[in-house]
Amino acid sequence: MMLTAAVMHAAQQHAAQMIAASGIVVTREELERIEVSDFGLSHLDVEGAQILTLFATHRVSAKIIALFGGQTLPEHCHTAFEQDAGKEETLRLVAGSLCLYLPGEDNMRVGHLPAGKEMCYTVKHEVVLLPGAQITLQPHTKHWFQAGEQGAVLYSFSSCARDILDTFTDPNIVRTTIVEAVPL
């Protein structure tokens, strides 16, 4: 249940190239701290995400998410916590294409469920986003999304992010990616 440091590094480089190519202006320092997450599932190219947090204050956060072609960010929802009603999140696509899945009629046509993971994806109302499209998700709305063949670069703007509290449908998901220790 881990990724090698080499896989992590390659994914970070690939994501950095995608973000730079999308036209979003970021610094080299920012590109070097892109987080690579496999959600503890150890098949990054199928289920995973590369995430650059631009800022996260107590109230607001902005992130850039780069997904490789066909890569899926697993189904989850943002739950309430103490005084917090739960994270409201706006996704805005910058480059590539993205299939976003929400509660509602199953009209899935463009994207696909990750093989063998049918139990972990329960909402199948498909909305295809192209660059410039955005959608705001209210708290407690289950969602997942998948990049088209060319990958996707998107913004995630949200109220206070407490990613550790996100509820994933897949019980095997852990939010912390473990990098395999390589003996020197």
Ligand SMILES: [Fe+2]
């Ligand atoms: Fe989310």
